[in-house]
Amino acid sequence: MHVAMIGTGYVGLVSGACFADFGHVVTCIDKDGAKIEQLKSGGIPIYEPGLDTLVAQNVKAGRLFFDTEAAEAVKKADAVFIAVGTPSRRGDGHADLSYVYAAAEEIAGLMNGFTVVVTKSTVPVGTGDEIEKILRAKRPDADFAVVSNPEFLREGAAIEDFKRPDRVVVGTDDDRAREIMRELYRPLYLNETPIVFTSRRTSELTKYAANAFLAMKITFINEMADLCEAVGGDVQHVARGIGLDNRIGGKFLHAGPGYGGSCFPKDTLALVRTATDYGSPVELIETTVRVNDQRKKAMARKIMTAMGGDLKGKTVGVLGLTFKPNTDDMRDAPSLDIVPALQAMGAKVQAFDPAGATEARQLLRDIDLKEDPYAVAAGADALVLITEWDQFRALDLDRLKLLMNQPLMIDLRNVYRPEDMRVRGFTYVSVGRP
Incomplete structure (x- = not known):
């Protein structure tokens, strides 16, 4: 299948290289000309173990390409992924969707035949609806479906996470889009990876819920660490004692200086803002954000x-x-x-x-x-x-x-x-x- 990946940041580059390694023909597109030239010359703009080798192998095999122009790749594409940044907006904590909507505007004018437009970026609930409106307004004649397919990649282990994921979540009610997404991820069936098909809004919320829960788990064990220091306990033994319970699990129960990174701080804050906008506050997550900052x-x-x-x-x-x-x-x-x-x-x-x-x-x-x-x-x-x-x-x-x-x-x-x-x-x- 032909894939166009809009954005060559962490998610876009890893996802594009892995899809190419699955056997699909992938073009990764970015407006940053210097970054594209770096990729074409064999350089990797981010540090991720194994990514340089994966990219080089698939470029050599003729399955992975890089370009600053989207036209040719989008016209050929069975699926166009939006994998641009959604940083926290200054002042209110909402996700900045300007790059997502700009990508949708560009894609709209280039689609040719039935096209699946996939949001890989982490976006608030309802973003897929807005993308669909943008596409429909600009191309009322176009044949397309907008799908949510959130990423669950851990930095430092992203290739393994993409190729051997716990699950793949796909949000769509369109039968044709469902079949294309199945074909894109077909190699994972060999590993019996669960592919969860759900509605688009449910898929969007699943990503935020997953990250918020993990952030909450880290914050919980950090508070237990403080209590251990006060009473003379050992938090590592506490973590093992509760982690051996299958209902809890041992992952993300490592006490430390607080969570950071590109996902947890941004996504917990965005979930809080979304919940507030819909009049359904998430007080556990609000507390998680506050306690982690402290x-x-x-x-x-x-x-x-x-x-x-x-x-x-x-x-x-x-x-x-x-x-x-x-x-x-x-x-x-x-x-x-x-x-x-x-x-x-x-x-x-x-x-x-x-x-x-x-x-x-x-x-x-x-x-x-x-x-x-x-x-x-x-x-x-x-x-x-x-x-x-x-x-x-x-x-x-x-x-x-x-x-x-x-x-x-x-x-x-x-x-x-x-x-x-x-x-x-x-x-x-x-x-x-x-």
Whole structure:
């Protein structure tokens, strides 16, 4: 089948490459000429493990193409995916749908024959209806169906998530569109992947509900971590104790400095705004948003307390800046709250992140970026582990101790065992553990 993917951001590029790997002919389209030239020359504008190889293989096979112009690809396409950004709108928290609607306007003038227009972007309930109105107003003669097909990709594991998903959700009442979507995802039938067909509005809401629930789960275990610290419990044992219950599950029960990234902060806020607009408030999610914001800010105070209450003239070494490992994404990362707060308290901050240096230079001021963890430790009065990259899991603790002004580690991801750190002579502070 022929696919046009409007947008070569994280979702569009990963989805386009994976559809091509399924055997479909895919053209990824973006207005950013520099990005398209980079992709054509073999470069990848985002950090995602395995994506460079996947793109190169499918370009070589003649199934994956990149273009700044949509006309030819859309005219040939059986399905046109809208995979553009929907950032939170400043001021009110609603999703900014200007890019989605602009894409719909462009697609309308280019459709040829029956075309399935698919929203892959995360959009509020009712957006598909608006896209349909735009298409119908501009092309009353056109034969098309608008479908919702939300993405459930985790940054750092996106290719695996696309090819071996827990489920595929498709929102449409059109029989022809349903068959085209089945054909697009046909390779997944071999893995017996559930494909859930539902109404378009239900599909749109499912995406927000999924992310809001996971965000709520993270926030819950973070509050349990605070309670564990107060009563002398161990949050990791609590998480395991409840996670072994199949009704709860162990995923997303890892205490830390709060959630960030491109999805959870934006999507929880958008769901709250949508619910308010429809007069059906979601108070659990409202509380989740508020508690998570407070938590990220509280982490700097936790660090200050561990360092004796005064950071003036002290050096803090930070390990990890991205919102999670295996990505260069720093959108709403806890580090964006923690680092400036430490600096405001008088600390000098030096840091290392395996993939986030370029973003960090743009988003964080006066931060001294180092080439490896040991350079970060040199002269530091404390090490703070913010992002749990694999290379931070087995550091040479004896070497760190020699390099630091004092052996203090504040581990916001509970990577290390408290007893091991004590044996090595470290003062060790973690989250939700005695």
